[in-house]
Amino acid sequence: MSIALTANFVVKDGMDKEFQAIVLDLAGQVLEKEPGVRMYQLCRSQTLSGQYRLFEVYDNAEVLAAHSQTEWFKALGPKLGACLAEKPMIEKFDFVQA
Amino acid sequence: MSIALTANFVVKDGMDKEFQAIVLDLAGQVLEKEPGVRMYQLCRSQTLSGQYRLFEVYDNAEVLAAHSQTEWFKALGPKLGACLAEKPMIEKFDFVQA
Numbered sequence: 001m002s003i004a005l006t007a008n009f010v011v012k013d014g015m016d017k018e019f020q021a022i023v024l025d026l027a028g029q030v031l032e033k034e035p036g037v038r039m040y041q042l043c044r045s046q047t048l049s050g051q052y053r054l055f056e057v058y059d060n061a062e063v064l065a066a067h068s069q070t071e072w073f074k075a076l077g078p079k080l081g082a083c084l085a086e087k088p089m090i091e092k093f094d095f096v097q098a
Numbered sequence: 099m100s101i102a103l104t105a106n107f108v109v110k111d112g113m114d115k116e117f118q119a120i121v122l123d124l125a126g127q128v129l130e131k132e133p134g135v136r137m138y139q140l141c142r143s144q145t146l147s148g149q150y151r152l153f154e155v156y157d158n159a160e161v162l163a164a165h166s167q168t169e170w171f172k173a174l175g176p177k178l179g180a181c182l183a184e185k186p187m188i189e190k191f192d193f194v195q196a
Contacts, residue, residue: 004141004153006104024196039137043102043191053191055102055153093141093151098122 002038002095003064007054010085016050019083022076023054029072036063050085100136100193101162105152108183114148117181120174121152127170134161148183 011019020042027040039057058064067073080088109117118140125138137155156162165171178186 003144004139004151020194024194028196041102042194044194046101046190046192052194053102053189091151092144094144096118096122096140096142096150098126 001060001097003058003061004039004093004095005056005058005064006091006093007056008089008091009052009054009080011050011052011083012085013050015083019052019080022079022083023052026072026076027054030067030070033072034063034067034070036060037067099158099195101156101159102137102191102193103154103156103162104189104191105154106187106189107150107152107178109148109150109181110183111148113181117150117178120177120181121150124170124174125152128165128168131170132161132165132168134158135165 009019023042027042030037030040036059037056038059039055041055043053043055045051045053058067107117107121121140125140128135128138134157135154136157137153139153141151141153143149143151156165
């Protein structure tokens with residue numbers, strides 16, 4: 001069963017470029033090295049300034065668990081610390097199939 | 099520029115099956131008839147009971163505008179009315195590209 005995960009980020013004023021570069025670099029590695037990850041897309045809110053959402057889709061819970069143990073994912077937290085105004089909010093969903 | 103849109107739904111107790119059937123039927127029509135729609139996936143929250151999110155990705159604003167004028171999308175509101183505990187919450191995002 002596919003899983004969708006969203007991470008919501010609030011970025012400090014003036015840190016957008018740095019934040020985007022860090023997450024886009026991670027996304028590139030994830031999509032290249034983790035075949036079961038179907039989507040790892042950074043998006044910027046059209047209405048709330050400085051607010052971003054990372055859209056992630058995994059083939060199953062095992063792929064998500066493996067992702068969270070990769071060195072490139074583990075390196076994200078320390079890098080992002082300086083950019084964020086608050087802790088990211090994570091939400092998880094199961095795909096509903098016919 | 100691709101656009102991500104999420105619609106959050108809170109479904110009345112006991113109306114899950116009906117709600118899912120209505121949205122899955124719509125999703126089938128959208129993905130079949132609207133080539134610029136890349137994702138139209140219903141998901142169910144893993145943590146909040148009765149809460150769903152519809153993940154939608156459009157190639158651009160024109161595709162999104164055309165979607166909102168289709169007869170199958172316009173038919174959604176009246177059908178969903180009986181299932182929902184509150185008004186859906188819509189959020190729109192722009193893809194961030196390298």
